[in-house]
Amino acid sequence: MAEVKYSHETTPISEMLRNDASSLVAGYFGHEWSVCDWVKLNHKLETQVARLTLEDGNGNRKTAILKYIDSRFYADPATWKYLPEFFEEKINYRYLNIIRERFSRFPEYYAELPGMFLIEDLGPDVFVFNGVDTIITALAETFVMLHESARGTEQLYLQAREMSDAGKDIRKYSAQGCGEVFDQGCKDITDFFSILNIPKRERLEYFLQQARSLVMTESIFWSFVHDDLADRRQSVVLEGKVILLDFEHGKFFHRLIDLSKLLMGKVERDYEKKAMIYHHPHIPTSLGDKYLSIWQQYSPDAPSRDVWEMHFAAANIFQTMMIIGRMNEFHGTEVLYSLAGNLRMILPRLAHHLENNKAFGEFGEILITFTDRIMI
Numbered sequence: 098m099a100e101v102k103y104s105h106e107t108t109p110i111s112e113m114l115r116n117d118a119s120s121l122v123a124g125y126f127g128h129e130w131s132v133c134d135w136v137k138l139n140h141k142l143e144t145q146v147a148r149l150t151l152e153d154g155n156g157n158r159k160t161a162i163l164k165y166i167d168s169r170f171y172a173d174p175a176t177w178k179y180l181p182e183f184f185e186e187k188i189n190y191r192y193l194n195i196i197r198e199r200f201s202r203f204p205e206y207y208a209e210l211p212g213m214f215l216i217e218d219l220g221p222d223v224f225v226f227n228g229v230d231t232i233i234t235a236l237a238e239t240f241v242m243l244h245e246s247a248r249g250t251e252q253l254y255l256q257a258r259e260m261s262d263a264g265k266d267i268r269k270y271s272a273q274g275c276g277e278v279f280d281q282g283c284k285d286i287t288d289f290f291s292i293l294n295i296p297k298r299e300r301l302e303y304f305l306q307q308a309r310s311l312v313m314t315e316s317i318f319w320s321f322v323h324d325d326l327a328d329r330r331q332s333v334v335l336e337g338k339v340i341l342l343d344f345e346h347g348k349f350f351h352r353l354i355d356l357s358k359l360l361m362g363k364v365e366r367d368y369e370k371k372a373m374i375y376h377h378p379h380i381p382t383s384l385g386d387k388y389l390s391i392w393q394q395y396s397p398d399a400p401s402r403d404v405w406e407m408h409f410a411a412a413n414i415f416q417t418m419m420i421i422g423r424m425n426e427f428h429g430t431e432v433l434y435s436l437a438g439n440l441r442m443i444l445p446r447l448a449h450h451l452e453n454n455k456a457f458g459e460f461g462e463i464l465i466t467f468t469d470r471i472m473i
Contacts, residue, residue, distance in 0.1 A: 165213035189347040200246035224334035247321035282422030304460035311411035353412035
């Protein structure tokens with residue numbers, strides 16, 4: 098294979114990368130199978146995703162997904178330490194394979210080499226939901242199944258890390274990293290309070306620390322999370338069931354962060370605008386009610402509504418502060434809208450989700466007072 102297709106362009110792939118991919122395919126599927134086409138699927142520069150078309154000696158074909166370190170870095174393992182998400186995702190797939198009998202809504206993990214891994218190709222996402230309620234039910238069902246299947250299995254996850262000879266998780270979105278980004282977001286918003294001379298800063302800080310404690314402390318809500326489902330790129334729907342993809346952010350953490358990322362959104366790169374943007378998929382609040390309902394049907398250990406609402410609010414606050422904290426990271430990078438402009442979009446959404454909440458309703462009212470004072 099002298100050349101491979103990269104979407105709409107033809108780009109050479111290093112011989113080492115081609116040979117390793119061929120060896121991986123032959124080792125898993127059999128030596129009669131070879132790669133006949135290689136189509137790039139993503140925009141990332143450091144790690145790439147490609148759909149491989151495979152062919153045997155009789156002309157039979159099938160496809161698989163290859164995730165690999167980009168050609169520029171592939172030949173130099175010394176540079177791989179700067180790509181922790183890639184290696185943590187490999188560990189996450191190994192762990193998920195261990196619990197596959199309990200939870201199977203993810204691609205089958207076929208095989209790996211140090212700089213690449215091969216997984217099942219679930220095909221294009223062409224399923225059309227019949228209304229918002231069916232979307233919410235499908236999302237909630239998959240997340241409840243993941244979280245309940247994984248709850249109490251963190252030792253298996255740690256064993257997968259140990260077998261991979263993995264050291265400390267240094268990702269920006271490790272459990273510890275999430276706490277640090279949250280803290281930065283809290284600092285940014287409390288600084289704004291001081292600048293605008295808004296009262297109740299002490300109450301603001303109190304509620305922020307309450308939310309942090311609830312999210313970062315292990316409890317019935319502690320489980321393995323996907324932590325990156327903010328649009329359909331990270332999932333495929335097969336026969337109405339949401340199948341999760343891309344576990345770069347996966348870890349053991351507060352389970353409701355998976356819902357909060359859908360509700361509150363995240364900051365991500367827009368490759369067309371060439372800027373960082375605040376993105377959220379407009380999922381309605383009823384996702385939380387549906388999740389709790391399914392959890393209560395699924396497990397006798399599900400929490401009471403009061404406990405649920407307190408933790409759900411805390412997770413939404415935590416995710417919002419992470420969005421604000423991450424915006425602080427982009428020095429020298431274009432961010433669509435100013436920080437003040439983004440706060441005017443983000444905080445009212447959080448306040449809406451905190452309405453009538455027993456534990457954090459006052460916090461929502463403080464946020465409304467704050468956003469009313471922001472001038473953009």
